[in-house]
Amino acid sequence: MGSVLIAPDKFKGSLSADEVARALERGLLEAAPRARVDRLALADGGEGSVAAACAGRFSPEKVTVTGPTGRPVTAEVAVHGRTVLIEAAAVCGLGMLPGGRKVPLTATSRGVGQALQYALAGGADTIVLALGGVATTDGGVGLLQALGGTPAEEDGTPIGPGGAGLAALRTVDLAEARAALAGVDLVLATDVDNPLLGSTGTAAVYGPQKGATASEVRELDDALAGFVRRLAAAGVAEAVALAEVPGAGAAGGLGYAGMLLGGRVRSGADYFLTLLGVDELLARSDFVVTGEGSLDEQSLSGKLPVALARRARRQGTPVHAVAGRCTLPADSTAAYFRSVQALTDLTDQDCANDSTLSAHLLARCGRTLADRWFGRGGTETGR
Structure with missing residues (x-):
């Protein structure tokens, strides 16, 4: 047989x-x-990653978090032992926009940070962020806020949502957010190799897909550049270098935020093949259909x-x-x-x-x- x-x-x-x-x-x-x-x-870290994991050895769990427009959404994460997989697209993806109306300047990644909190509260020691298909271009600042980061305006008021909020950023402290992930293996699964800024950065390449006009793309890129400068001024020594790392521009800059928290970028395709145990299945197969x-x-x-x-x-x-x-x-x-x-x-x-x-x-x-x-x-x- x-x-x-x-x-x-x-x-x-x-x-x-x-x-x-x-x-x-x-x-x-x-x-x-x-x-x-x-x-x-199979999935490569983008849309469908939780479903693919749950078709294998993972189990789904529902979590209510903030969606891209600030409204609550119910998303599924995938859990196997002390490993939790969070799909960014299921939290702040384009498909989560009410009525499909795109909001490129104000879409927030806060819900991804809340999903991270859920995983941490459950005792996760490995968290996989599947990056792709998001509506956001906020450099992951929403995620950082949810974990206790304090990006603020000149008078100490918390900045507003999205890339537009970043434009008003004057001070930032990531100590609490970084402490929350201490000792956790944070995997950033993506096959996007864009840096955060510039002509090949997240705003320029992916902003138009999220509804940004040419002038809004420039506004978002400027806001992200200001974010990097403020982090460097606040003593985050690696802020500038991380912005240039391939993958920093994944998922509207969620890759960058993940790196700031000590996360490591992995090829989404290869990581998921390992995660789903494909090598064991190959060993007993006469041929493969993909x-x-x-x-x-x-x-x-x-x-x-x-x-x-x-x-x-x-x-x-x-x-x-x-x-x-x-x-x-x-x-x-x-x-x-x-x-x-x-x-x-x-x-x-x-x-x-x-x-x-x-x-x-x-x-x-x-x-x-x-x-x-x-x-x-x-x-x-x-x-």
């Missing part, structure tokens, strides 16, 4: 990673009912399917990819995948926004792989 690991990322806008995996599994087992299938939903919504040039920089393929190659396990679309030439994909199937090659309809059609086509891809690999009935035909 053959063994298959189905481990995809989400198809953004269409299906979650778990839904993709289930559709592929359904088709594969229709053609090879005796195959043994391990199903693992994929994502779009296989493109960004995929080659180490996104989940390629990161998984690299690990599988070390164990000699072939990998097949399924994508919503693939814009890569065959010679690029051949270095990682034995085969690639794209849903756009199977239909003239717009499957990217049609979850039912996408699931149907994914099941078809699963059947195709089973026929090629096992033959009818589920008997392995060899690598």
Whole structure:
């Protein structure tokens, strides 16, 4: 009996990673009912990270925190032993904006700090911040405030929310916030390598996606630069250097705030593969099926399917990819995948926004792989 690991990322806008995996599994087992299938939903630190972790060994817990506009929101964190995973997008993400109305200047990350407080109160000794998909560009100052940091205006009044609030910053003290994380392993999971400031910084690159106009991008970048200067003036010796570290600009500057608290940046893709125990599953698999919504040039920089393929190659396990679309030439994909199937090659309809059609086509891809690999009935035909 053959063994298959189905481990995809989400198809953004269409299906979650778990839904993709289930559709592929359904088709594969229709053609090879005796195959043994391990199903693992993947995430790289962005949206869907908690769901992916909870599809594995983690358990969900609900926490009520401040959302990006200051209204309360209920979010899920993932817990396994004394490790807690917090997904920034589930707290202050674009999807948490009431009515979808973007507020680039005032969106706050305070709720992420409150989620950190929840994890600390539960005795967590490892906290993973999954960074990506946020509505904020506040340099993580909201997070720092929630943990006891005291950014204030000239007269000692606490600054207002978001990047606009940072513009009024004159004094800041992070002693209490830093003490709160003492002894905790804070992991900043992201595959974004932007610094905090400048033309490749968080405001310039991601601000427009959050609704910022050109002038607002400049306003946000100036406010963040002022934040760095005020921290340096307050005796935070590493403030300037950390702003230049790749990943400081992740999630509107939450990466920077995390580094100020002693956090370490890790590749989201590789970290989650380890966190979800993928190496153990690879060791018992005859082949792997992975994929994502779009296989493109960004995929080659180490996104989940390629990161998984690299690990599988070390164990000699072939990998097949399924994508919503693939814009890569065959010679690029051949270095990682034995085969690639794209849903756009199977239909003239717009499957990217049609979850039912996408699931149907994914099941078809699963059947195709089973026929090629096992033959009818589920008997392995060899690598």
